[in-house]
Amino acid sequence: MPIFDASPLRGTTVNRRANVRPTYIEPPLTLGARLRRSTLSALLRLVVITAWLAAMLVWFLAYVPVVGAAVALVVTLGNVEGRMAGFAVGAVLVAAGVAWRWTGPDSFDRYVEDRTDRFARRIRYRWTWTDLLAACGLASCDAHHTIRVPRLWWVQLGRYADVLHVQLCPGVTAEQLAEKTDALRSEFHALEVRVLPHPTRRGWCLLRVIAADTLLDGVSPPRTPADVDLNALELGRRDDGAPWLLRLLGRHVLVAGATGAGKSNVVAALFTQLAPAIAAGSVRVIGIDPKGGMEFGLYPDLFWHLACETDVEMVEALELAADLVQARAVALRGVARLHTPTVEEPFYLVVVDEIASLTAYLGDRHLRDRAKLALGRLLTKGRAPGVSVVGCVQDPRKDVLELRNLFTTRIALRLSEKTEVAMVLGDGARDRGATADRIPVTAPGVGYLIEDGSPTVVKVRAGYVDDDQLDWLAATYPTPTRLHPDVINAELVHDDEADEQGREPEVVPVQRQRSKARR
Numbered sequence: 458m459p460i461f462d463a464s465p466l467r468g469t470t471v472n473r474r475a476n477v478r479p480t481y482i483e484p485p486l487t488l489g490a491r492l493r494r495s496t497l498s499a500l501l502r503l504v505v506i507t508a509w510l511a512a513m514l515v516w517f518l519a520y521v522p523v524v525g526a527a528v529a530l531v532v533t534l535g536n537v538e539g540r541m542a543g544f545a546v547g548a549v550l551v552a553a554g555v556a557w558r559w560t561g562p563d564s565f566d567r568y569v570e571d572r573t574d575r576f577a578r579r580i581r582y583r584w585t586w587t588d589l590l591a592a593c594g595l596a597s598c599d600a601h602h603t604i605r606v607p608r609l610w611w612v613q614l615g616r617y618a619d620v621l622h623v624q625l626c627p628g629v630t631a632e633q634l635a636e637k638t639d640a641l642r643s644e645f646h647a648l649e650v651r652v653l654p655h656p657t658r659r660g661w662c663l664l665r666v667i668a669a670d671t672l673l674d675g676v677s678p679p680r681t682p683a684d685v686d687l688n689a690l691e692l693g694r695r696d697d698g699a700p701w702l703l704r705l706l707g708r709h710v711l712v713a714g715a716t717g718a719g720k721s722n723v724v725a726a727l728f729t730q731l732a733p734a735i736a737a738g739s740v741r742v743i744g745i746d747p748k749g750g751m752e753f754g755l756y757p758d759l760f761w762h763l764a765c766e767t768d769v770e771m772v773e774a775l776e777l778a779a780d781l782v783q784a785r786a787v788a789l790r791g792v793a794r795l796h797t798p799t800v801e802e803p804f805y806l807v808v809v810d811e812i813a814s815l816t817a818y819l820g821d822r823h824l825r826d827r828a829k830l831a832l833g834r835l836l837t838k839g840r841a842p843g844v845s846v847v848g849c850v851q852d853p854r855k856d857v858l859e860l861r862n863l864f865t866t867r868i869a870l871r872l873s874e875k876t877e878v879a880m881v882l883g884d885g886a887r888d889r890g891a892t893a894d895r896i897p898v899t900a901p902g903v904g905y906l907i908e909d910g911s912p913t914v915v916k917v918r919a920g921y922v923d924d925d926q927l928d929w930l931a932a933t934y935p936t937p938t939r940l941h942p943d944v945i946n947a948e949l950v951h952d953d954e955a956d957e958q959g960r961e962p963e964v965v966p967v968q969r970q971r972s973k974a975r976r
């Protein structure tokens with residue numbers, strides 16, 4: 458038995474001994490005693506409520522300083538110059554407030570409305586918390602029949618989203634809280650509620666209550682950086698206002714979304730960030746576009762190799778990438794655990810627009826199996842040797858993309874059904890706030906992102922990259938080298954026999970490929 462049991466200190470007590478029947482019955486009180494008792498308790502309540510209202514009023518006046526200063530002025534003048542003077546000044550100040558709202562709605566909103574709204578939100582959280590959680594079944598009852606709900610310790614108010622710091626009580630988990638986010642959202646009059654792990658405390662969690670969608674108005678196109686950091690590629694913005702930084706080194710990225718959800722634009726945003734490294738030669742992109750080059754054909758100069766015409770060509774491009782992984786893994790054996798991209802040993806990125814065209818919709822079964830095998834080799838072995846895959850998919854079902862769980866970063870843009878959210882982001886992601894099936898058609902590029910090993914759901918929107926910007930990128934940052942066609946046809950992916958037998962195809966050393974590519 459622990460020396461000190463801290464559990465009674467965790468959680469808010471709702472009721473004590475709730476389920477216990479009284480063991481004795483109080484003798485009936487006389488009418489006088491009953492009156493005295495009820496009057497006393499009513500008086501006590503009145504005092505407590507008045508003190509609470511006074512404290513709230515003072516807090517409100519301090520929280521909205523413009524209103525606080527106006528009220529202080531009216532009260533002071535009323536005391537010094539008499540009531541009439543106080544009323545007159547009050548009327549003038551109200552008229553000035555109306556005029557201010559009329560002539561400068563932005564500043565009025567910032568100094569008065571927004572702060573008042575935030576204050577009201579704080580009161581609403583506190584006021585409804587205990588009853589709401591108990592009503593949602595997020596309460597536990599201990600051995601002493603004490604009913605507790607998780608405790609709301611403090612509230613961080615933001616312009617568009619508030620963060621509630623919640624200490625869980627014994628018997629209630631963050632997962633249970635996540636299942637009830639719809640009820641919380643409706644009660645808090647919010648757009649979304651998301652459960653996040655607490656960054657510092659165990660047994661706590663954060664509730665992110667989103668009051669307004671900051672991503673609806675669109676996001677400006679990402680600026681091309683001078684130095685490319687493959688661990689922080691800025692593709693757009695997160696809904697908390699921070700930049701959306703994508704980590705590509707050592708990751709594979711799956712972008713899923715219905716047609717028109719903005720998948721190609723996410724890839725285009727990626728190119729705005731990679732372009733200087735492509736031009737410098739430290740990043741080489743292998744593009745596979747089953748739409749016949751309609752997407753990647755717009756900026757072919759950024760690709761080290763672009764396969765978009767025949768199915769065979771596209772499958773061979775995948776196999777080429779898988780062979781590169783194999784060759785590099787051999788070269789790195791005993792030297793390093795993670796490849797560091799340089800101009801001599803560049804980082805390879807394989808971008809596949811509509812990956813299902815290769816893994817599910819290819820008519821030739823043999824070719825489809827080859828594509829699946831190559832993709833599997835790439836996804837399982839490519840991260841450490843510096844070969845990453847970015848794949849787009851419209852239909853995320855398992856029979857379409859068996860290997861979707863091997864993608865370490867998964868982005869769900871607008872999806873058609875609830876069930877697809879779990880297919881892309883994993884079980885429980887929708888409960889934690891990834892409502893990709895609710896993204897409106899009018900908001901292409903908006904999506905939810907999850908990284909392997911982290912339960913945190915992040916809402917993001919890619920910056921919109923138009924055709925002119927892509928033309929400019931391709932003209933300014935063309936790739937200095939291209940894959941020599943002979944490499945594909947003659948040496949790297951010819952080993953059909955190996956595929957049929959299920960063994961690794963023979964691989965040529967990296968050094969030899971490079972000298973060929975430069976020819």
Ligand SMILES: Nc1ncnc2c1ncn2[C@@H]1O[C@H](COP(=O)(O)OP(=O)(O)OP(=O)(O)O)[C@@H](O)[C@H]1O
Nearest residue numbers: 714715716717718719720721722901902919920921
């Ligand atoms: N981040 C964004 N901001 C604003 N508009 C966007 C954004 N992303 C995409 N769009 C708009 O949505 C349209 C469709 O985008 P995109 O072609 O990227 O979708 P997709 O998912 O690749 O579609 P498909 O599956 O049909 O190829 C674009 O033409 C563009 O007008």
